[in-house]
Amino acid sequence: EAYGTSYKWSPRDFELGSALGQGKFGHVHVAREKKTGYLVAIKTLFKSQITRSKCERQVLREIEIQSHIKHPHILRLLTWFHDERRIYLVVEFAAGGELYKHLTNSPKGRFPEATAAKYIYQVVDAVEYCHQHHVIHRDIKPENILVAYNGDLKLADFGWSVHAPSERRKTMCGTLDYLPPEMIKREVYDVSVDHWCIGVLLYEFLVGKPPFESEGQDKTYARILALDLVYPSHVPEGAKDLISKLLRPSSKDRLSLDAVKKHYWVQQFHNNDV
Numbered sequence: 001e002a003y004g005t006s007y008k009w010s011p012r013d014f015e016l017g018s019a020l021g022q023g024k025f026g027h028v029h030v031a032r033e034k035k036t037g038y039l040v041a042i043k044t045l046f047k048s049q050i051t052r053s054k055c056e057r058q059v060l061r062e063i064e065i066q067s068h069i070k071h072p073h074i075l076r077l078l079t080w081f082h083d084e085r086r087i088y089l090v091v092e093f094a095a096g097g098e099l100y101k102h103l104t105n106s107p108k109g110r111f112p113e114a115t116a117a118k119y120i121y122q123v124v125d126a127v128e129y130c131h132q133h134h135v136i137h138r139d140i141k142p143e144n145i146l147v148a149y150n151g152d153l154k155l156a157d158f159g160w161s162v163h164a165p166s167e168r169r170k171t172m173c174g175t176l177d178y179l180p181p182e183m184i185k186r187e188v189y190d191v192s193v194d195h196w197c198i199g200v201l202l203y204e205f206l207v208g209k210p211p212f213e214s215e216g217q218d219k220t221y222a223r224i225l226a227l228d229l230v231y232p233s234h235v236p237e238g239a240k241d242l243i244s245k246l247l248r249p250s251s252k253d254r255l256s257l258d259a260v261k262k263h264y265w266v267q268q269f270h271n272n273d274v
């Protein structure tokens, strides 16, 4: 491409546009690279914040992790640069926006079977790639998944990914609906937390809300630990079979990601568009 890897990027190379995700992802703006017209998303992290929260090493390790991840269903960290006060992360722009909005705007507030199967295949493909690079995403939920211009999913917002295995506390910010039992019980966990989240995600794709959603944190926790979920009658048998093999209390009983991709309910749709 026009720029070798030694090119020193700076804010002057970009025209900043509107804010993305309304602050949910931090300071993120769509931006146009001046010479190519290429659209990107630029996330700004303030050095003062990072220094204060003693996260320098974490941020640099994060960026290090990101720079090596290249996958069609994972939002790319294209480059990064900093000035005296800020760190700028230049990430791929997902023109389809947040998956969450597509879910809530769908006719019945849920995805058709074929869409859910296509999407879960792409998420599993991306997560399998992360695991092969010893990265646990740990925050797989519709809010953290974006849609590309061509309708493909992009796993995004890696503010929390860590190297496996880990028991680093995850502050309980955001939804609790996706927490697996071992994280609620604060036990040591491994990559299979992501398998659980994929089960929750598939349920939400097909039903329009997560399986253990309740008023209040304690009720949600109780339902997760009791595996207290019901399937509306419209959920197809094959999907129920797959979800039930992912939402297993014991992490070693959860279906492997390869087996998810090969599951008959997924395969029946995947072959069509290959």
Ligand SMILES: COc1ccc(C(=O)Nc2ccccc2)cc1NC(=O)CCSc1ncnc(N)c1Br
Pocket: 020, 021, 025, 028, 041, 043, 045, 058, 059, 060, 062, 063, 066, 075, 076, 077, 089, 091, 092, 093, 094, 095, 096, 097, 098, 146, 156, 157, 158, 159
């Ligand atoms: C590869 O994508 C990332 C890589 C890293 C980080 C990150 O925060 N790292 C980090 C944060 C704190 C400390 C250490 C690392 C974040 C992202 N991604 C994002 O923030 C998503 C921005 S929102 C958006 N992006 C594109 N298209 C859209 N339509 C939207 Br809406």
